[in-house]
Amino acid sequence: MKKIISIPIIVMFIMTAFACTHQDDNVIRIGAAGPMTGDQSKMGVDLRNAVELAVAEWNEKGGVLGKKIVLLAGDDQADPKQAVSIANKFINQKAVAVVGHWNSSCSLPASKYYDDANIVMISPATTNPHLTLQGFKRVFRVCGTDDQQGRVAADFVLSRLHPKRVAIIHDKTAYGQGLADYFKKALGDKVQVVYYGGIIQRDPDYKAVLSTIKENNPDVYFFGGIYPEAGRLVRQAKEVDLNIPMITGDGVFDPTFISIAGKSAEGTYVTFGKEPAGLSTAKTFIEKYRAKYGDPGPYSIYAYDAANIILSSIAETKSTDGGKIAEYISKTTFHGAFGDIAFDKNGDVTKAPYVIWQVKDGKFVEVP
């Protein structure tokens, strides 16, 4: 009896396996990877939407190399293990290039798989410096790095806020801890770091660590991490009577941070790229994006540029070979929605202008 049941099941499995391997080769597949579920899901969805927009535009013009472009979306759930399995999935599906991942802790392990499989990877948001220092020829990023960001934050703190004592906390991820360390290094011995420690992601209660910081009496505190934690931190800081400004990195630059923290967010400093709306190309992007998906996220425009760099490189080189595309990318200056983009020998952008933003009246405003 058991055998009779299992035969159709086996047949079904074989059929699904066959259906998976048999793919239409007359298309070009581009991956988009980031956290699309979970508490950082907004970032992954923003990223995927932007890539989808770029792909749709190219398909309207007839695709690339006469083939239609197909978008593969991969949800890494901000989890390094999941990121590797997404990378393997893209490799099996024969993706030519990938826009992603979002988190440093996901991009770092996934990058090796893409490079080995001859797939070009451009991360729109991973700022951990190690990503491009691994010697991988096919790995690029279109945003800045945490050592640049940490330096900008430290310069700002030293020259404008003149603190005597500084506290530093991070979320123990490759991104958060990395950024906190670069900030600390850039401060040097000019100020006293009175507290340095980690917090647990997704923990609802940070009052204990905030009370400890208050006890050490700093003038400003730095946080290396992402917006859900940052929102809870500034909100609870007010409740333990810790009334000093927080300075933090690009991972917090999102309206969700302000909606979690409410009025407590006021005065928080964030390092991020320049306002894109000033550029005319950026304006067209924002209008198109808004018409389709609503307001773009902070990294949408980076993802859009990354996708366009990949697609135009495929068109120029007339090839789907990752090595050739990567070589072309590294030598060319692209005119993206966010301005001109050129890469150095590691795969970092040559210009990464970080500026300081501050929350004022519920909005991020560039600090002059």
Add this chain to the structure above:
Amino acid sequence: MFVQQLINGLALGAVYALIALGYTMVYGILQLINFAHGEVYMLGAYLGIIVLGVLTYWGVTAYSLPVALLITVLVSMAFCAAYGAVIERVAYRPIRNASKLAPLISAVGMSIILQNFVMLSQGKEYKNLPPLLPSEGFSLFGANVSPVQMFILSASILIMVGLQFFVAKTRLGKAMRATSQDRIMAGLVGININQVISITFMIGSSLAAVAGVMVTLYYGVVHFFMGYLAGIKAFTAAVLGGIGSIPGAMLGGFMLGLIENFCASYISSVYKDAFAFLVLIITLIIRPAGLLGQKSVDKV
């Protein structure tokens, strides 16, 4: 600093204690660990944010905040009590006399169903509540006691005293104690067992609802996965205090909150959970039945 951490720890502990009471009452009466209880707490938090939203829309919050909070707590309690009764009726009663593992698995299944139900109906994103109460409270030995913390502490102590009175003095409380001692004998002397068990679930669930509303006010964020960790913590608190014992659950909850806070401030904020579980293990080695638990004697 010490006083501030003490107050933070007590407020967190009160939340744990309220959830732990639900675990311990159900265990006392059915010897079942109701793993869906953490999700009832999560439902309570969501209901809190929804009801407060509706009340703000109707202008009740602007008219009088205490009235709005009272309505929120009561509505959330009523809904969660209904959830508790339905969970018991659907997931536990049909298999009450089956082997001990069956209701346990049913509980885990119920927990997954509720989590996914909320995820699909309310979304995967964090839901936020802007701070309703001012963060500035009164100063106590240099520590800031915020109005939310005062609300949490006073309300939870009031509820715990009320519960203790209910179980010790009322007829229904007596019926509950009798059922927990011997279900069959209690039935034979004319106690409606099904009703008593339903009421136990309803009380436990409404306490979790209060904890949920409190946490919504306290942290301002709710998430469909929040019941998982809170459930485990509260279960730990119930075991620490001695599962099946109502004063034990209260003691365990407050202890766990204090341990977490003091560990985070004096040892390491990263290892506070590890430290809390370490204390649990040591306690169970010294007192296997928990702090206030009684060693069960096999009935002959």
